[in-house]
Amino acid sequence: MLNKNKKILPFLYLLPTAILLLVFMIVPILYTFYLSFFDWNLIAPTKEFVGLKNYVEVFTDPINQKVILNTLIYILFLIVLNFVIPYFISLIVKFFIKKMQGAYKVLFFIPSLFSLVVGAMLFTWILNPVSGPIAYLMKSLGMTMPNWSNSGILAITVICFITNWKVFGYNFILLLTGLGSIPANIIDAAKIDGIPKWKLIWNVILPMNRGIAIYVLILTIVQGLQYVFTPINVITTGGPYYGSSNIIYQTYLNAFVLYKTGTSSALAIVTFIVFLVLLFIEIRFVEGKAKNYA
Amino acid sequence: MLKKINLWHVLLIMLVLGAVVPILFMISNSFKTLRDSYTTMLNLIPIHPTVNNYLLLNKQINLLGLTWNTFFMATIVTIGKLLTGLLTAYAFRSYQFKGKIIIYLLFVATIFVPFTIVMIPNYLVISKLGLLNNILGVALPQLCDATGIMIFLKTMEKIPNTLIDAAKIDDIPNRKIFFNIVIPILKPSIVSVGAIFFINSWNEYVWPTLILKDKASFTLPLALQNYISSEGGTNFPLAMALSTIMVILPLIIYLIFQKYILNSISNSGLK
Incomplete structure (x- = not known):
């Protein structure tokens, strides 16, 4: 009896999580996969089987093509703003200054506490082309502020800066922690040998910190594309003419605005497949820990 | 050399100001x-300071109700995620x-699941359960998150095996090991993970957007959204007053x- 109990017990502890994952994640993923082969509108009693049509549309429909291109632009901007710059700053804080490291950590993190809706509000104020402070300063210099929400690429830039405002401190802390776990004697040895700092960083530190860097890089893409959903929905709703939409936002539009669950599901599945590829990279390079449970 | 170091501080302080000054202006403008x-x-200090924006806001929307909705949702999500996370991490730590x-x-893998792939089925399930426009309906999908499990697991690994083994040999029931040994050791990380869960859920936007359509059921971020318009018609002092209320907690x-x-955030990244 006791033995049997011991075997069942761990599964009992896992049960709540398992039920949640099953009901709100695993079954939904399968159901979305199923929906991607049908035309449906969320309400009609019947669904029409259309085979791979929805998947073909993902890649041939001109709007979807535009959205996929936008998604790549988003990824590029997000990598530069939310990965490269925080990484650069974390290297500076770790290796080029001696004081106030703790203070920078505390201060940089503050915007991470706030809603992206607050961020969207602040940036629409700061960058308001008529009455915002930047427009005000530009006017006094004799310049005019472009109406950025009328241009897809400018809107994407602003939206990426909004997520940068929120995510910067978080990513900065993760990367700084990674740098902190590099053994001090390696850094000291290089100092004694008189190796220049940037050379040390390029040849030793960056390769040693690769695990956490790849983790943050992948997080930047996977979470970033989902984070931008909020400012897109609050500020542009994907406009002008899908110019600031990305694959995540288009999936939402198709489902809950256009009521095309088939197209929406196919877009979601394509997104998921891309994310799964990133997951495999993550496991390959970062999740060495999984071995402990083998 | 000294000069160079100072220059880096100039850059860093400018970045800090870029991050924080907008928030100061937000608070200041809410009193203009x-x-x-x-x-x-x-002007960072209002010339004619006034609380009228807050009073007007309270007339236009049910501030107390919205704040309660948001608080209630974040509390349910925090408690739910802490409980499931602790139990799961404990099962991993103590059993083969x-x-x-x-x-x-x-x-x-759950970290790599985009919300778009679960949103239609979850919307249908919540609607079948009759939980649309209900705080419970918006809390349930948020519970499905494994980040707590990962952080707790890392902390539990630091508990020496001998401690738990000794307790097991003494035939102390698991329930007691969990509550009397594991939980007290984990207290700091429970507090910090709980704080992070609460703040994240307090700011949650995606699920409320999908599930809450009735204004009485709104959370604060949804209410704030209604005060923002890209066409420039926004009453910014009012929007900033609501934002200030949102960021206080x-x-x-x-x-x-x-x-x-x-x-905790540092630890979550350490592999």
Whole structure:
């Protein structure tokens, strides 16, 4: 009896999580996969089987093509703003200054506490082309502020800066922690040998910190594309003419605005497949820990 | 050399100001009249300080109700995620069982599931349960998150095996090991993870957007959204007053638990 109990017990502890994952994640993923082969509108009693049509549309429909291109632009901007710059700053804080490291950590993190809706509000104020402070300063210099929400690429830039405002401190802390776990004697040895700092960083530190860097890089893409959903929905709703939409936002539009669950599901599945590829990279390079449970 | 170091501080301080100054302007403008918010835009101290924006806001929307909705949702999500996370991490820490690595990788994988792939089925389930426009309906999908499990697991691994083994040999029931040994050791990380969960859920936007359509059921971020328009018609002092209300609680939590929170985030990245 006791033995049997011991075997069942761990599964009992896992049960709540398992039920949640099953009901709100695993079954939904399968159901979305199923929906991607049908035309449906969320309400009609019947669904029409259309085979791979929805998947073909993902890649041939001109709007979807535009959205996929936008998604790549988003990824590029997000990598530069939310990965490269925080990484650069974390290297500076770790290796080029001696004081106030703790203070920078505390201060940089503050915007991470706030809603992206607050961020969207602040940036629409700061960058308001008529009455915002930047427009005000530009006017006094004799310049005019472009109406950025009328241009897809400018809107994407602003939206990426909004997520940068929120995510910067978080990513900065993760990367700084990674740098902190590099053994001090390696850094000291290089100092004694008189190796220049940037050379040390390029040849030793960056390769040693690769695990956490790849983790943050992948997080930047996977979470970033989902984070931008909020400012897109609050500020542009994907406009002008899908110019600031990305694959995540288009999936939402198709489902809950256009009521095309088939197209929406196919877009979601394509997104998921891309994310799964990133997951495999993550496991390959970062999740060495999984071995402990083998 | 000294000069060079100073220059880096100049850059870093400028970045800090870029991150924090907008928030200071937000708080300042929420105490300005609409007119002053245009004419004395760059004054950090309002010339004619007023709380009228807050009073007007309270007339236009049910501030107390919205705040309660948001607080209630964040509390349910925090408690739910802490409980499931602690139980799951404990099972991983104390037992050997088949499929452990598969389940572990499944947890890692949940981070890579875009919300778009679960949103239609979850919307249908919540609607079938009759929980549309209900705070419970918006809390349930948020519970499905493995980040807590991962952080707790890392902390539990630091508990020496001998401690738990000794307790097991003494035939102390698992329930007691969990509550009397594991939980007290984990207290700091429970506090910090709980604080992070609460703040994240307090700010949650996606699920409320999908599930809450009735204004009475709104959370604060949804209410704020209605005060923002890209066409420039926004009454910014009003929007900023609502934003200020929204950021107070996360700021207080951060001020109290700042050290724990930053440690937990650091740990979540350590592999």
